[in-house]
Amino acid sequence: MLAEKYGDRIEAAFAKYPDKRSAVMPLLYIAQEEYGWVSPEAIEEVAGLCEMDPTQVKSIAGFYTMYSEKPKGKYWLHVCTDLPCALKGADEFYQELKDYLGVDEGGTTEDGMFTVEHVMCLAACDKAPMLQCNFHYVENLDMEKIKQKIDEWRAAAKKDE
């Protein structure tokens, strides 16, 4: 249960706003962190906490692209292929990355480690090609550098187990 495990963070979120509903976005992030995605159970829990209708919470989760309503890999790789990055070779970079990992757009590697998607501008256009891994910036990339990062992430995941 989120309320028990994340009591402090949930209280801190509620304390920011004059009404409970405003905490729905921070709480959805907490739920996603706990379950790895925004599952139907997560939606029920968040709705209960924010005193909202579950269908309302579900529509919020669906509207915002950073919430995932399906399970994904351990690492979410969001590659920017918007215009400025594309002028610096981001489309080719993204294709090579997909080929290297053996996945298509939106796909997850067989070992459940990486889900790759292309995204719109991430405010890092002067450091293209770039991506975010679980919403942290990884910039000024080429294939050699990203292969090294992928090895590091795989190793970190092994350690976690």
Place this chain on the structure above:
Amino acid sequence: MEHILLRARDIPNIHKFDVYKAHGGYDALKAAVKMKPDEVIDEVKASGLRGRGGAGFPTGVKWSFIPKNEPVKYVAVNADESETGTFKDREIMETNPHQLIEGAMICAYAIQATAVYIYLRGEFWDIAHELDKCIAEAQKEGFIGDNVLGTGWDCPMYTHLGAGAYICGEESALLESLEGKLGQPRVRPPFPAQKGGGLYGEATVVNNVETLTNVPWIINNGADKFKAIGTEESAGTKIFCVSGHVQKPGNYELPMGTTFRELLYDHAGGPPDGREFKGILPSGGSGPIVPATDEVLDTPLSYEDMQKIGTILGSASVIVMDDTVDMTWVASKVTKFFKHESCGKCTPCREGTYWLDKVIDRILAGEGKPSDIQLIDNVAKNMAGVTLCALGDFAANPIIHTIKNFPDDFNQHVQPAE
């Protein structure tokens, strides 16, 4: 000239509270709370500062719209920064966060706000957590929170993370999102500054990060000194985000009125070796594209001069294309952005962006007819001006202006008419 905003380039580690304070940090807030709120507003008005989020609205005038007698009022800082090609607010928050916090508190004092919310795009996750720490430091020293600097005025400051939706940068959608609703624009009036139109129905100032970060400098140095920088109608400096085909992409803070030529050659190092500039998007994906002619290159970057060449200064995210680029492909990229980001609330925008994307794809695939170019031009022209928010106009721009300025790039893809 020393930077007003990107001060980390002159003063290392100014992101740290102690370093910021050692260089005059929070002196402007101390000075402001000794003034009457209206005097602060008048100073900002006199400086000529205009909104850096895109629309260029005079900042002091916006603050003066806030009703005086309401018990609850808010400041919402727009740190959504999602316009294609824009990466200036990020650098401000990463390298000079306390100046933003101080500017937001001066704004809050001037309108006697009861709380400040900083709305950051969700991808600024790490930045938000660093900002939280900065806010806590400033609060400990009495610059934020209860009884600010002993004045008896209470004003907490909070960060709020969005979750991936460009439209939440539009001010009324931003407020909806903060309230825990779908981030879709509201019907106006009432406007955010009015009772009934702002956050939780209370009068609210929405200002961009860069806008507010100018404010401490204005209080410290005086409106006249700020107004002396830049041009007649565009005071101060501006951060230009240069991306695409230049030798040195990056942020450049320069006086308003700097020409494209100075920006792109002297600062950004010119085009890649052996190439020439072909087209420029001065305001990311949302403003009209211009060809890189001598006339354009010699145009000063200011609100008034950009208008003269048929485009806008906007957020000053300058995306540069060299002579290897097919402008139909550029129009397609930008159209895909707006199709993806349309919030779906109004039909002309939702359906229009869908059709524009579909037909451009067809043209790019070599399956288009000359009449297809006419078709998308018409669809785009019918979208402009009829939607609930400006995204509808933004989405029409890449089509209308690329066809107008680079007709050959479109014509090469279609079979000539029989």
